[in-house]
Amino acid sequence: xxxxxxxxxxxxxxxxxxxxxxxxxxxxxxxxxxxxxxxxxxxxxxxxxxxxxxxxxxxxxxxxxxxxxxxxxxxxxxxxxxxxxxxxxxxxxxxxxxxxxxxxxxxxxxxxxxxxxxxxxxxxxxxxxxxxxxxxxxxxxxxxxxxxxxxxxxxxxxxxxxxxxxxxxxxxxxxxxxxxxxxxxxxxxxxxxxxxxxxxxxxxxxxxxxxxxxxxxxxxxxxxxxxxxxxxxxxxxxxxxxxxxxxxx
Numbered sequence: 526x527x528x529x530x531x532x533x534x535x536x537x538x539x540x541x542x543x544x545x546x547x548x549x550x551x552x553x554x555x556x557x558x559x560x561x562x563x564x565x566x567x568x569x570x571x572x573x574x575x576x577x578x579x580x581x582x583x584x585x586x587x588x589x590x591x592x593x594x595x596x597x598x599x600x601x602x603x604x605x606x607x608x609x610x611x612x613x614x615x616x617x618x619x620x621x622x623x624x625x626x627x628x629x630x631x632x633x634x635x636x637x638x639x640x641x642x643x644x645x646x647x648x649x650x651x652x653x654x655x656x657x658x659x660x661x662x663x664x665x666x667x668x669x670x671x672x673x674x675x676x677x678x679x680x681x682x683x684x685x686x687x688x689x690x691x692x693x694x695x696x697x698x699x700x701x702x703x704x705x706x707x708x709x710x711x712x713x714x715x716x717x718x719x720x721x722x723x724x725x726x727x728x729x730x731x732x733x734x735x736x737x738x739x740x741x742x743x744x745x746x747x748x749x750x751x752x753x754x755x756x757x758x759x760x761x762x763x764x765x766x767x768x769x770x771x772x773x774x
Contacts, residue, residue: 526552527625528757529666530767531722531739535560535590539568543762548572548592552769554618555592558629558668561585579603581613588613589627589667595620604653609646617657623747624657628667633688640691643670647697651704654744662746665706666770668722668739673698673708676717677737689738705745709754709770710737719756722765730764741770 528547532538535557547555548569555574563580574592579602581587597618603610609631616627628650631643657663671694675681684690702708710719720735729735741754752771760767 527554527556527664527666527741527770528552528767529556529739529741531558531629531668531763531765533559533763533765535562535566538762539566541762543760547760547767553594554625556627556666557590558627560588560590562588577616577618579613579616582611587629589616589629591616591618591627593618604649606649609649623662623664626654626663626665628665630668630670632670633691633694635688637688637691640693644693644697651701658744663744664741664747664770666741666768668765670738671695671698672736672738679720679734689736706742707745707748709741709743709751710756710768712751713754721756721768725764739765739768741768747772
């Protein structure tokens, strides 16, 4: 079982019950994004996992951390472009039969001030995944910072030119899937109304005015091994909720 969660600050979420509920679950890997720290908290030393970190150079910003019970063959940081690797966005663990990529995609931000960066990062990520895939199948989970279709967002018409729902970002997601990658959640759930992120404003979570921007994606070779793909929406502690993927052996 693989679980992925944008915790929006690990030091904050680690003090909340939802985090330890996750840690005590029967998971093989836990992929965390936006950890905003550069070292592993001592509380995790006795968690039963080994922690691997890729932090941002900028203090208190971005960063990803993967907790793994199985020992990886290799650990790879970044995608080979310093502009984004300095932001600590990608961490890859290689295992015998697959790669597991923990990814925190660029946010295009209010006013789309980083839309060009987002699209550049997206294209580099696709190239990176394709390079890995030539070696063995790939799982990539994380905060993609895009709601792919209208059923992945509560108010599509109000957000057409907002970060995370621009035509350009959505087109890239379509292209990713057309290249032979599978949005595993949509293998099981076809309707809308299921989200992974809500604004802290206007009681958005209470009203379920959300976005589905956190994904577990697999390369097509793994599709038949997907047992389940779920949103763990009972776990609190962040403005995101975790997503979970189960693969057969």
